Amino acid sequence: MARVLVVEDERVIAWHLQMVLEKLGHTVVESADSGIQAIRAAETARPDLVIMDICLKGNIDGVEAAEQIYQSFNIPIIYLTAYADAATLQRAKRSSPYGYLLKPLRTQDLQSTIEITLHRHQLEQSAKNTQIQIQENLNQQLQQVSAQFSVGVICIHLLQQLFHQISIHANETDALKAVLQQLGQSLAARYCWLTRYDTEQVRSASERGKATVICEYSEDGLGDHPSLMGRVLDLQQNSEFYQHLNRRKFWLSPDNQRLPVPYQALVVPGTQLLVCSLGNEQMIIGEMGIVTTDEWRWSEQQIELISNVMGQAAIALRQLSSHLLPEESQGIGTVDRLKDEFISAVSHELRTPLTNMRMAVEMVQRVANSLKNSDANPEAQKNSQLLWQRMERYLQVLQEEWNQEFHLINDLLDFQGTGIADDPILLAPLNLQEWLPPIVNRLIPQALKQRQMLTCRVAPTLPVLTTDASSLERVMAELLNNALKYTPSGQQIRVTAEPDETWLRLSVTNTGATIPSEELDRIFQPFYRISRRDAWNFSGTGLGLALVKKLVTRLEGLVQVESDNDRTTFTVLLPL
Structure with missing residues (x-):
């Protein structure tokens, strides 16, 4: 009542x-x-x-x-x-x-009016509370997307600074200092530094000896922060701290007792300290530290992204400084040209997804404003479902473009590492009958969506192969993605694995497109793109097939290509 x-x-x-x-x-x-x-x-x-x-x-x-x-x-x-x-x-x-x-x-009119009024008001209140809760969830989602987007933009700026340093022939230390300064300014950090271990390509902190601070950045010229430049830290004396970093984990404002002594003075009220490893899955070459105000809210995804980009940049710069394209015997002019082409391609590829991401964010903000005003706008209430559908689509676009940008960054940095480093490969027995079909099957939905026929055949008599499964999977993924990208609708993609005397022959064949014969010898060169007159002209940095060649060479194999009569076949030969 x-x-x-x-x-x-x-x-x-x-x-x-x-x-x-x-x-x-x-x-x-x-x-x-x-x-x-x-x-x-x-x-x-x-x-x-x-x-x-x-x-x-x-x-x-x-x-x-x-x-x-x-x-x-x-x-x-x-x-x-x-x-x-x-x-x-x-x-x-x-x-x-x-x-x-x-x-x-009339008593009957009074009672029915009261019941209708109370019921209507209850429904309106419930709808309003639901709308408020949806709005709160939306604000949280927007904040998360905005934070990830901002860190993604920071990483793009880091890579642009890295490519700029390559283009001006900066040495490793100067280039790292410039990239670190870019990071510090982008994060409005109080202080940043990088260390380098004296032993690399090992996974146990106990096998290392010292870590030396090689560069630093401070927003106020150090100010209240003591300089760490040149400081040497004993890794074994701080074993708990470095074992944690060695597992690719990070420290975020840990207790002072866990920190090496030189780092303890950096922890002051109103700030937070982040320390993470510097490297990649194959090697850890040092660590990175960042001091920010406690207003900055770090997420694990943000830390991982910045750590990966800075680690890959440090490895790429070290390798470039001493082993620039070692298997090529080009002169300085050729190297300069390759660098210019590389930077030009990278700038284009990085800019396109960023533009789409920015547009998606703007549209999400517009939809959010429309939803906020729907209380006072009956017409907006009627269209709320349409607004939510638009919101979901823009968020999907943002996610897709983000993934494209992230994969592009990984490809660029992987090429720098794989093309130059002599990292040890992990050889192990591999049963192709069990290993290859699942890799191909993962891409069948995409092929069906593009109206392509994707099939796989593995010879039943194929012996067990001894190889590095991770490298071989990367090779197959690159060849399959290229085939899916360049095969017209209604055409076929066929993957085969069969023995050929002392070799394993892995082939990816697609119909409906032909590479000009005069270009076949050049498609594995870094940064090379097929001429615009051909149907195979698509955007890209020209690193995919170069990366395939590097990986196959490390596996002591060969990669070949044949293309004529609207049929193209890439073949990987690996020793049995």
């Missing part, structure tokens, strides 16, 4: 209304005879609903009192009237009351 405020300036009618309400089981919390008294009673008693006479005497009539009560206290109003002039009735309609009761009252 309802708690009711009765507002009626005719005492007899007010008394009769109270009697009927109580007979129906409701409670009259108070009775008022003026607009001002009604507003005060609503504020103190907070009834479930108000039955308001439209024509009240005094400076505030029933319509104005009802508007103030509903706007201030969100209490539904039922108007009570016997007569009113046309202007007053129009004002009453515009105030969107929950119902009208005509004098003299």
